[in-house]
Amino acid sequence: MSGAAPLNDYDDAAVGRITGYVEQLTGGRVVGLERLIRWRPSWFADVEVDGVVRRLHLRGDRGGDVSIFPDLKREADVIDLLHRQGLPVPEIHGYLADPPCIVMEAIAGTRDFSALDDATKSAVGRDYMHAVAAMHRLPIEPFVAAGLHQPDGAEAIALAGLDAYMPHYRRTKSRPEPLLAFVIGWLRRNVPDHRTQASFIQFDSGQYLVDQDAMTKLYDFEFSMIGDPLVDIATMGMRNSFEPLGAPLAELIGYYEEATGEPVDHDAILFHVLQFSLLGTMQFTGTVGAPKAGDPHSVYLMFDLALRRSILLALSALSGVALPDLPPLVERQGDNAPLMAKIADTLAGLAVADEGAQMQKMQVAELVGWAQRADAHGADMVAHNVADVAALLGRPFQDWNAAATALEAHVSAAGPDQDAALITLLGTIEGRRLQLFGPTALGVAASNVVLPVTRKA
Incomplete structure (x- = not known):
């Protein structure tokens, strides 16, 4: 591999150290190495030991500056604890510090449940939710001993995610964020104070595989922590909107209630949908505003x-x-439309050599589409947003940065009596952004977002 490596990539020497470690660990020989095409460096490794080939999964470090828990060994230790307590997760075989890499069992299966009939999806969903409930029943002491923070009291349990993400957000924040400032304050004022039982939670849940019509194992515990177990229901519901979980969410919730013997609190789930959505935005806003x-x-x-x-x-x-x-947005072409079309045409004719390069080419095309919409409508959107903020605060602003900075300060100091007006204004500002970018390839996911649950009457 030549040239400068991206922050989340490993060069040939690093890959060589990984394969050498795998061979030392297993006493075998790496006979196949398949790089997975995603933003985290990871591989399937085929290892021959005494004439038998077995497959391992190698999970590298995400890199960049978006990790809340940047120590990859933390995840390895968590998965190992879960495996030792009988949870269906991959077995950890070893951990390499340089470069960071978890060597683990490769899980059989797929995320694509489309070939399963409804009865099979239901059976798989029941097994999955019973596994989640079993995970929530585990004693938290071993996880605390491994370094996970133990929240104390209803507020700390409810806001475990927010407290974990705040240091990263403060450090990486690159622009004013009035929406995030408002939601942080709203969450702190509206904690479900009856939720006093903390559990080990996957946090970014809904990640499991299916093979031969049965659930195999849960995976990805990068963001796991101790908190309200309903966080996992909230986050799996959000994942279900773009990565279906098989059975309908309402059915999955029923299986969880069956396994726990208790009804779920739908308002608490919605609270955690709001919090998790906030945290994801906090996680990425630094690099979105100031790209790394x-x-x-x-x-x-x-x-x-x-x-x-x-x-x-x-x-x-x-x-x-x-x-x-x-x-409705009045469609128009941007002033730079001919230039944007030239860039898109030139990119379309660019030959690529492999799957990784094809993915990068696709990402550039997505960014070009985003830029075309910004060129056509961005100035008009900003002008309307600045005017709305000026109307609320009673003074003019020269640009969006000044208006957003003032609005962030205002919402941070505002009381609950201003909630309705601020939600309306922030909904207008963010709604315009969705109008602008929703029609792009990158906006499809946002256009399809729905609430995973609704409030109980």
């Missing part, structure tokens, strides 16, 4: 737009304040 070299920029733009839409939907449902109806 090597980051998957199109992926983070997609996340940012979709998560903001989820924030608005959950906030509206919890507060009872309806989101504003915006007039």
Whole structure:
């Protein structure tokens, strides 16, 4: 591999150290290495030991500056604890510090459940939710001993995610964020104080595989922590909107209630939908506002737009304040439309040598599409947003940065009596952003976001 490596990539020497470690660990020989095409460096490794080939999964470090728990060994230790307590997770075989890499069992299966009939999806969903309930029943002491923070009291349990993400957000924040400032304050004022039981939670849940019509194992515990177990129901419901979990969410919740013997609290789930959407936005806003070299920029733009839409939907449902109806966007071409078309045409004719390069080419095309919409409508959107903030605060602003900075300060100091007006204004600002970028390839996910649950009457 030549040239400068992206922040989340490993060069040939690093890959060589990994394969050498795998061979030392197993006493075998790596006979196949398949790089997985995603933003985290990871591989399937085929290892021959005494004439028998077995497959391992190698999980590298995400890189960049978006990790809340940047120590990859933390995840390895968590998965190992879960495996030792009988949870269906991959077995950890070893951990390499340089470069960071977890060597683990490769899980059989797929995320594509489309070939399963409804009865099989139901059976798989029941097994999955019973595994989640079993995970939530585990004693938390071994995880605390491994270094996970133990929240104390209803507020700390409810806001375990927010407390974990705040240091990263403060350090990486690159622009004013009035929406995030408002939601942080709203969450702190509206904690479900009856939720006092903490559990080990996957946090970014809904990740498991199916093979031969049966669930195999859960995977990806990068963000796991101790907190309200309903966080996992909230986050799997959000994942279900773009990565279906097989059985309908309502059915999955029924299986969880069956396994726990208790009804779920739908308002608490919505609270955690709002919080998780906030945290994801907090995680990526630094690099979205001030891009870092090597980051998957199109992926983070997609996340940012979709998560903001989820924030608005959950906030509206919890507060009872309806989101504003915006007039349709009047379509126009941007002043730089001919140049944008030339860039898109040149990119389309660019030959690529492998799957990784094809993915990068696709990401550039997605960014070009985003830029075309910004060129056509961005100035008009900003002008309307600045005018709305000026009307609320009673003074003019020269640009969006000044208006957003003032609005962030205002919402941070505002009391609950201003919630309705601020939700309406913030819903208008973010709604315009969705109007602008929703028609792009990166905006499809945001346009399809729905609430995973609704409030119980």
